[in-house]
Amino acid sequence: DSEPRSGRPSTSRNENVIEQVRTWVMVDRRITVQELANEIGVRIGSVHSILTEDLGMRVSVKFVAKLLTMEQKQRHLEIAQDMLDNANSNPNFLNTALYSPDMVPCDFWLFPKLKMPLKGTRFESREDIMRNVMTLLITIPKDAFKKCFQQWRKRWEKCVSYQGVYFEGD
Incomplete structure (x- = not known):
């Protein structure tokens, strides 16, 4: 063969x-x-x-890459590689990336966790929103946050593996 x-x-x-x-x-x-x-x-x-x-x-049909310019794709790759390198050498680091929903834990993990239970709820004030969000936040176990950071790392690896291509979904 x-x-x-x-x-x-x-x-x-x-x-x-x-x-x-x-x-x-x-x-x-x-x-x-x-x-x-x-x-x-x-x-x-x-x-x-x-x-x-x-x-x-x-x-691929399963994962549809978001349309990025070559410059955006290159920057996406550089950020993911930098974050992986930093995480490997110093687990206590945190680098600020350009806005990219697939690489921001709030976007891919936290916001969906908060939005689902609050969907359809009407709030009387900002304070009411804050109170409800805080109530939800304190119910999220520490283990879930740890898993989020493991997912984040996998997303950096995926970005590097696919040369900076941006994907929606897992």
């Missing part, structure tokens, strides 16, 4: 074609593998291999 095939070498995975795929994807992040194959004139399998193996991108 893993033996090299005899015959002509593949001409669809050369630097020129790889660069064309990269350019098309950067211009239109929503372009499909089929559209890329048609535009560039290579097989769908070749485009898929270029995207996943040569460009390190993920082609």
Whole structure:
């Protein structure tokens, strides 16, 4: 199965074609593998291999990457890598990241925990909101907060693994 095939070498995975795929994807992040194959004139399998193996991108239906510019993606990757490096060398650190809901514990963990029980509730004042939120906060066990930070670390690893791509959901 893993033996090299005899015959002509593949001409669809050369630097020129790889660069064309990269350019098309950067211009239109929503372009499909089929559209890329048609535009560039290579097989769908070749485009898929270029995207996943040569460009390190993920082609998936389950996780849909949020549309980010290359600069945003690079910054996202740098922040996640920095946080992982800092966590590995000093577990008591905390670095401020740019706003990115998949990397902010309040957004991916705390707010949903607070919003669900309060959904549909009418409050008379800000103090009433604060009182209800505080009541909920003190009921969250310490273990749950610890799990949140473990999830946070996994999100940094995922960001680094996927080269800065932003994902919604787990």
